[in-house]
Amino acid sequence: MSIKxxxxxxxxxxxxxxxxxxxxxxxIVSGGMDAxxxxxxxxxxxxxxxxxxxxxxxxxxxxxxxxxxxxxxxGGDLSPAINGQPVPQGRPILVRxxxxxxxGALKSGCRSYxxxxxxxxxxxxxxxxxxxxxxxxxxxxxRALLQGDILPLGVACPLPFAEFLKKTMGSNSFAFPSWYVxxxxxxxKAQEYRVRVIPxxxxxxxxxxxxxxxxxxxxxxxxxxxxMGYRLSGISLQLTEPLEMISEAVALxxxxxxxxxxxxxxxxxxxxxxxxxKIAQAAGVDISTLAQIKPGGKIRFxxxxxxxxxxxxxxxxxxxxxxxxxxxxxLAGTAT
Amino acid sequence: xxxxxxxxxxxxxxxxxxIQHFELDQENSKIIISKAGVDRVQTGSPVxxxxxxxxxxxxxxxxxxxxxxxxxxxxxxxxxxxxxVGTFYMASEPGADSxxxxxxxxxxxxxxxxxxxxxxxxxVVAGVKGTIVERLVSDGDFIEYGQxxxxxxxxx
Numbered sequence: 001m002s003i004k005x006x007x008x009x010x011x012x013x014x015x016x017x018x019x020x021x022x023x024x025x026x027x028i029v030s031g032g033m034d035a036x037x038x039x040x041x042x043x044x045x046x047x048x049x050x051x052x053x054x055x056x057x058x059x060x061x062x063x064x065x066x067x068x069x070x071x072x073x074x075g076g077d078l079s080p081a082i083n084g085q086p087v088p089q090g091r092p093i094l095v096r097x098x099x100x101x102x103x104g105a106l107k108s109g110c111r112s113y114x115x116x117x118x119x120x121x122x123x124x125x126x127x128x129x130x131x132x133x134x135x136x137x138x139x140x141x142x143r144a145l146l147q148g149d150i151l152p153l154g155v156a157c158p159l160p161f162a163e164f165l166k167k168t169m170g171s172n173s174f175a176f177p178s179w180y181v182x183x184x185x186x187x188x189k190a191q192e193y194r195v196r197v198i199p200x201x202x203x204x205x206x207x208x209x210x211x212x213x214x215x216x217x218x219x220x221x222x223x224x225x226x227x228m229g230y231r232l233s234g235i236s237l238q239l240t241e242p243l244e245m246i247s248e249a250v251a252l253x254x255x256x257x258x259x260x261x262x263x264x265x266x267x268x269x270x271x272x273x274x275x276x277x278k279i280a281q282a283a284g285v286d287i288s289t290l291a292q293i294k295p296g297g298k299i300r301f302x303x304x305x306x307x308x309x310x311x312x313x314x315x316x317x318x319x320x321x322x323x324x325x326x327x328x329x330x331l332a333g334t335a336t
Numbered sequence: 337x338x339x340x341x342x343x344x345x346x347x348x349x350x351x352x353x354x355i356q357h358f359e360l361d362q363e364n365s366k367i368i369i370s371k372a373g374v375d376r377v378q379t380g381s382p383v384x385x386x387x388x389x390x391x392x393x394x395x396x397x398x399x400x401x402x403x404x405x406x407x408x409x410x411x412x413x414x415x416x417x418x419x420x421v422g423t424f425y426m427a428s429e430p431g432a433d434s435x436x437x438x439x440x441x442x443x444x445x446x447x448x449x450x451x452x453x454x455x456x457x458x459x460v461v462a463g464v465k466g467t468i469v470e471r472l473v474s475d476g477d478f479i480e481y482g483q484x485x486x487x488x489x490x491x492x
Contacts, residue, residue: 178459182429182452319455326454 001067001153003116005145009061009103011227014120014139014151015268017050019128023272029252030130030138033227033268033291034111036320037075040181041115043324044072044092046159046331051119052129054145056112058294060103061145063114067153068097070117070162074181076109076292082174090180092331094165096173109183109292118156133227133269160333179330181323192218192298193289197255197280198306202243206257206279210237214279215303219263223295227269230290232299236261237279247275253282253290265290283309285316343367414464416486418479422451422458426475436486440468448486451479466490 005012015038018031032038032055039049054061060078065071073080073089080087082099089112095101103112122129122140131139140149161177169175203211219234237257250256254266256276265282266274267290282290283304293299304312346360346367358369418424426434426449436448442462450457470487473479 178461179456180459181455182457323455326456330456 001118001121001155003069003151003153004064004066005147005149005151006062006064006100006102008145008147008149009056010059011057012061012145013055013131013133013143014052014122014129014145015055015131016052016129018268019126019130019132019138022126023249026272027126027135027137028132028269028272030128030132030227031268032113032130034075034113034288036288036316037111037113037291038115039320040090040323041072041074041113042119043320043327044074044090044181045070045115045117046092046156046161046328047115047117047119049320049324051115051154052122052139053116053119054114054151056103056114058106058110060112062100062102065095065097065099065101068166069095069153070159070165071095071101072115073112074115074183075112077107078112079104079107080112085173087174088176088180090182091176092161092165093174093176094162094169096169099173106294110294110297111291116153117159117162118154121152121154159331161331164333177330181327192300193293194302195286195290195299196283196304196309196312197301198283198304198309200254200278200280202277203279205239205241205243205277207238207240210235210239210261210279213237214263215301218298218300221293221295221297221299225295227267229264229266229270230293232263232265234262237263239277243277245275245277247273250274250278251281253284253287254278255280255282267291283312285309285312412466412490413469414466414488414490415484416448416460416462416464416488418451418481418483418485419460420451420453420458421481422453422479424473424475424477424479424485425450425452425457426471428457436462436468438468438471442466442468442488460485462486462488464488464490 015032018029125138136142165175219232224231360367446462466488
């Protein structure tokens with residue numbers, strides 16, 4: 001039971017929901033950048049939502065499926081195709097042994113997620129299968145996937161639903177149902193993404209102009225953006241007076257401003273502490289949106305309160321619960 | 337107040353739709369249009385859109401969406417009915433192109449719409465080869481099981 005990497009793509013790594021509990025030792029959290037898409041991909045194949053998946057970036061891999069596999073692809077659209085035939089996202093897909101799953105042109109978003117039934121049979125390091133790229137910890141040998149890698153699959157009991165798909169497969173190399181889960185982030189034709197933020201405790205230390213412009217002007221996601229954080233460019237954000245800070249904890253979505261005035265949004269591979277003043281904190285509900293903005297994309301920040309952010313977060317979790325139940329009904333074959 | 341032309345327009349639209357009963361209450365004017373007991377104008381034959389006979393889809397099966405219209409229509413009109421309950425959407429996601437539009441030719445396996453229930457989107461296929469004659473519901477409508485969605489002039 002394994003998947004062989006024929007070509008690795010630009011940055012393809014194993015990620016789960018992250019390595020929590022070790023930031024006090026300086027070990028970063030890592031994990032999938034778009035946790036929503038990661039969770040949905042797992043739910044679609046009947047896994048625990050935090051199981052390890054393959055995260056691919058901008059240019060996807062080519063994978064040889066060495067067994068019959070139930071898989072699901074979510075997140076950004078990298079034109080997935082099985083044996084040359086396009087396959088849809090957001091659904092469980094049963095694929096015949098010996099098929100090649102190849103990702104092509106990026107159509108939308110930035111990152112795509114591939115979950116397989118049973119997950120990947122790789123060891124947990126400090127409780128997580130996520131790849132910590134800079135430290136070479138976790139995931140598949142602590143690194144991004146390379147050509148020739150063989151990823152062992154975990155064992156899971158067969159789903160009644162997979163049996164049903166197998167019957168509909170006929171002579172095709174794959175089969176999928178007529179239902180799907182919609183994409184997480186909003187498609188924005190204008191190339192400007194709205195990201196809701198909560199002003200940070202250091203927000204008042206920024207100049208009145210900077211505070212206004214932060215919400216008024218769009219910021220460009222520069223090419224110096226990666227899993228650690230997005231470096232933005234736009235108007236230069238300035239403090240009213242210089243500030244000497246002792247490094248303090250930073251969180252997923254913290255927006256810090258180095259002296260050059262260009263903000264940095266900290267993401268999955270963020271450092272554990274930061275010494276730059278923090279202007280705002282991205283709402284948890286919009287982290288997945290951020291994760292799907294590719295370099296060259298534009299962000300416009302919108303101010304919300306902590307209470308609003310919590311309400312949005314709770315609503316998103318309720319949505320995921322509903323999706324989980326709906327998918328479980330489908331996978332158990334009890335729904336019509 | 338609605339103008340005479342607006343009233344005419346409303347009557348025309350209701351007449352051409354599958355709506356059987358229509359009420360509009362706006363400021364000081366009220367319009368009630370009821371087509372109960374009246375034959376469908378387009379066909380001119382004693383055809384009434386009765387609750388279509390629904391073939392219950394087998395568990396997790398592809399939706400079985402085709403039923404016949406009762407009576408003896410002069411042209412072969414098929415009704416695509418809803419295989420489930422849910423919210424009707426004409427496109428796969430906001431901003432995307434509609435799956436089909438009136439006047440478009442469809443094959444049996446052409447997806448005509450999606451119905452959303454519990455955040456899952458269920459694709460509905462035409463189930464018949466032909467031309468879409470009319471869309472009977474609007475984007476965002478909540479659809480009941482077995483509710484007619486489209487009329488298709490089938491090629492037989």
